[in-house]
Amino acid sequence: MTTPRIAFIGAGNMAASLIGGLRAQGMPAEAIRASDRGAEQRAKIAAEQGIEVFAGNAEACQGADVIVLAVKPQVMKDVCLDLAAHLQDGQLIVSIAAGISSASLENWLGPRAVVRCMPNTPSLLRLGASGLYANARVSAAQRQQAERLLGAVGLALWLEEERLIDAVTAVSGSGPAYFFLLIEAMTASGERLGLPRETAARLTLQTALGAARMALDSDVDAAELRRRVTSPAGTTDAAIKTFQAGGFEALVEQALKAADNRSAELAEQLGQ
Ligand SMILES: NC(=O)C1=CN([C@@H]2O[C@H](COP(=O)(O)OP(=O)(O)OC[C@H]3O[C@@H](n4cnc5c(N)ncnc54)[C@H](OP(=O)(O)O)[C@@H]3O)[C@@H](O)[C@H]2O)C=CC1
Numbered sequence: 001m002t003t004p005r006i007a008f009i010g011a012g013n014m015a016a017s018l019i020g021g022l023r024a025q026g027m028p029a030e031a032i033r034a035s036d037r038g039a040e041q042r043a044k045i046a047a048e049q050g051i052e053v054f055a056g057n058a059e060a061c062q063g064a065d066v067i068v069l070a071v072k073p074q075v076m077k078d079v080c081l082d083l084a085a086h087l088q089d090g091q092l093i094v095s096i097a098a099g100i101s102s103a104s105l106e107n108w109l110g111p112r113a114v115v116r117c118m119p120n121t122p123s124l125l126r127l128g129a130s131g132l133y134a135n136a137r138v139s140a141a142q143r144q145q146a147e148r149l150l151g152a153v154g155l156a157l158w159l160e161e162e163r164l165i166d167a168v169t170a171v172s173g174s175g176p177a178y179f180f181l182l183i184e185a186m187t188a189s190g191e192r193l194g195l196p197r198e199t200a201a202r203l204t205l206q207t208a209l210g211a212a213r214m215a216l217d218s219d220v221d222a223a224e225l226r227r228r229v230t231s232p233a234g235t236t237d238a239a240i241k242t243f244q245a246g247g248f249e250a251l252v253e254q255a256l257k258a259a260d261n262r263s264a265e266l267a268e269q270l271g272q
């Protein structure tokens, strides 16, 4: 397969993560371009990634095979309405915006092949996790292009139903922030228990990495791995009981439900 030419509309956090991952995977800088309304943002991504940047979104899309819409959901409608007249036949639209349906995108852009996906920021390290949904206009070749784009920066899993993108957003799109919160809290607690901050931070991070690696590589599930750490009436047991007494599992469920609801709410508010 020849290298598709990819245009990113919006060159913020997520575009930088995806572009960084694609570049690390060996995609040539010439195959990637980006537009952003901010001159500083354009200069930053051009310097970091060596790609060509544009102030105009339509200009960036000229000749692209794949157009990645990477602006905030709140500006997506205006961006699409401005772009609609400038798109070319056969271009694949890939949207990474939370809560913007493929139907809304087609309302604003006209009938288009649209892949909606929900990546996450570890894509920068090629450790991303994405869910993808293709509308009926997406060809088999375009499906491959989208899978190649997201697969280049980590795990890319297809979804049969678009509504499940909300759940992917709640689990893995927003997910890195939940782990960062736990890392922040464990580091601060370690420090309060007397460890130097740097020591607490390094122990926490290595533990997070080791636990994730073990869970990935193991043939038993996370619950069994947890049981193996937990000696009867030991230290882990004391900590886990404290988590559970505080309603940890119910809180996680509430938090993910809030993210899932917010994704659906954004679709309702911004999709008209
Ligand atoms: N961050 C994350 O972890 C994830 C984000 N997403 C989705 O990715 C999308 C982008 O998020 P994120 O990268 O965090 O956001 P950012 O704000 O970092 O990036 C968006 C960029 O688009 C620019 N922009 C705004 N309006 C326009 C316009 N009209 N034309 C061109 N560029 C414009 C913004 O400029 P300015 O700053 O001036 O507004 C900004 O530089 C969102 O839709 C979000 O839902 C999906 C998965 C994970």
Ligand SMILES: O=C(O)[C@@H]1CCC=N1
Binding pocket: 098, 169, 173, 174
């Ligand atoms: O917080 C957000 O809305 C975006 C979508 C997933 C991660 N960040």
